[in-house]
Amino acid sequence: MRKQLLIIPFVLFLLVLITFFYLLLIERNISVISSNLLNKNVPKFQSKSLLKNQNFISSEEFGKEIVLVNFFATWCKPCRDEHKYIKRFSNEKKVRVIGINYKDDKKKTIKWLKTLGNPYSDIPLDGKGIIAIDWGVYGIPETFVVNSKGIIKYRHVGPITKKMYKKINLLIKEIE
């Protein structure tokens, strides 16, 4: 009986090894941390708007339709890379996109949007990065999908690629 008990540590060790190998083999990005805000209401915030002469009040902007929230900055190269897909969401798919301008220069942002095109319906300014912290953002670009009830359904960290564009499109169709 005692000899049989000696097998237990080896079995446990084997289980730990299998778990490690499984985690190594499955397709996952360990640097991406899942959002704690999923299935929760969008954070309430108020900020100056780049496009309008009035303040952006979040409680008035969410909860009516599906909204894509994109944290971006002109100094961020991946933001430039994903911009064509953000435009496609707005122009082709007719999804409302709100761009939160993270720690940026107003003049540079206006110039950037004139050059690349403006897909955003409104642009609240986050000069000190406080809105980003409220959304649990840790590296821009980050994009959130908010449903028509104002609940966050998805968060993507990093630039939107062709693959991600298709994935988010499918998700929007599912939510609709």
Place this chain on the structure above:
Amino acid sequence: MKINKALLIIVSFCFIQFFSSNCYSVEPDEILQNQKQELRARNISKNIRCMVCQNQSIDESNAPLAKDLRILIRNKIKDGKNDAEIYKFLTDRYGDFILLKPPLRSSTFALWFFPIIFFIIGILIVFSHSKKSEKNLKK
């Protein structure tokens, strides 16, 4: 003589390494005038993970987000928030991952108790083995 020189270099290197681990990234403009409040802010910052570097606390990290979080913690302290409220604010937004010391929950049970369980199993195995060998010696 050559050995002594090499030894001196190694000891100096270790000395530098020892003190470099105590470097913090708090900038002078962040420090609060009230020493008690500053100490509280430092203690909280040491327990908060930098979400950008992930293996450092925000107290040690130079990342802009770490600085923003350090300032935010200090502002919350100035506003009269207690430590629990500040931790809750951060975990509500970034999850438990932002805490360098994971809290005891059902999902972290294995993390906290498996080392103790394995340690006890190890001791039991060693104990039973030594008893067996004692018996064999007596025979």
